[in-house]
Amino acid sequence: MDRRTRELRDAHDLLAPMYVERLAHILDEMPIEQAVLGLFCSLVRAEGGTTIGDVGCGTGRLAPYFATQGLRSRGVDLSPEMIRVARRDYPDHEFAEGDLRSLPFADASLDGAVGWYSMMYLPPEERPIAYAELARVIRPGGHFATAFKEGDDTLRRGGRSLDHKIGFDIWWQSQGEVQSRLTDAGFQVLFWAGRPAEPDEPQPQAYLVAQRV
Ligand SMILES: C[S@@+](CC[C@H](N)C(=O)[O-])C[C@H]1O[C@@H](n2cnc3c(N)ncnc32)[C@H](O)[C@@H]1O
Numbered sequence: 001m002d003r004r005t006r007e008l009r010d011a012h013d014l015l016a017p018m019y020v021e022r023l024a025h026i027l028d029e030m031p032i033e034q035a036v037l038g039l040f041c042s043l044v045r046a047e048g049g050t051t052i053g054d055v056g057c058g059t060g061r062l063a064p065y066f067a068t069q070g071l072r073s074r075g076v077d078l079s080p081e082m083i084r085v086a087r088r089d090y091p092d093h094e095f096a097e098g099d100l101r102s103l104p105f106a107d108a109s110l111d112g113a114v115g116w117y118s119m120m121y122l123p124p125e126e127r128p129i130a131y132a133e134l135a136r137v138i139r140p141g142g143h144f145a146t147a148f149k150e151g152d153d154t155l156r157r158g159g160r161s162l163d164h165k166i167g168f169d170i171w172w173q174s175q176g177e178v179q180s181r182l183t184d185a186g187f188q189v190l191f192w193a194g195r196p197a198e199p200d201e202p203q204p205q206a207y208l209v210a211q212r213v
Pocket residue numbers: 008009012023055056057058059060061076077078079082098099100101115116117118121122
């Protein structure tokens with residue numbers, strides 16, 4: 001494992017308890033994110049889909065939401081501690097350690113996937129690998145939804161604002177960059193949106209939904 005990936009994994013192992021405490025139910029207070037995820041779920045169901053990946057699933061907080069939408073999610077995360085708490089808190093759902101750049105799913109085995117605030121840690125040269133993996137595991141006609149911190153594509157350090165002695169590389173990405181990555185990997189972008197930063201956020205947030213062609 002390279003230095004950047006190890007640093008990211010170790011940081012998220014430490015962040016897992018804070019994520020559980022602060023974020024477990026935050027989707028209930030986020031109507032815009034519910035709307036984007038709801039659109040994604042409707043599109044998956046409209047194609048007869050039932051099974052989706054949650055890549056970079058963190059604590060697994062989205063799994064119960066997907067279940068309410070009639071979808072079975074299969075979560076994957078780099079951080080063993082994130083996976084441990086996901087299994088503890090959502091024992092009826094499936095979670096596994098894994099990497100976005102080498103997903104533990106068979107070819108065309110998913111009806112869709114989400115990468116919810118999880119693709120933004122990949123350095124530019126490794127993004128094509130991760131998007132190619134999504135194109136491999138999502139069947140033609142399946143969907144992908146992503147959320148990310150929107151910015152100018154420059155490298156930043158994350159984690160500094162938190163009470164942990166951690167740091168990791170993160171990129172606040174532009175909508176255009178993410179759209180190009182998806183198109184290059186064999187997806188058609190169906191929807192994009194964004195919202196301004198809230199008072200406690202340093203940057204706007206962006207959302208995209210795409211279909212595997
Ligand atoms: C900001 S958290 C978001 C977690 C979850 N999607 C959510 O919305 O609560 C980002 C997660 O992506 C995971 N992650 C980052 N890079 C990854 C990679 N290359 N492979 C798998 N997981 C990764 C981190 O370990 C972390 O749990």
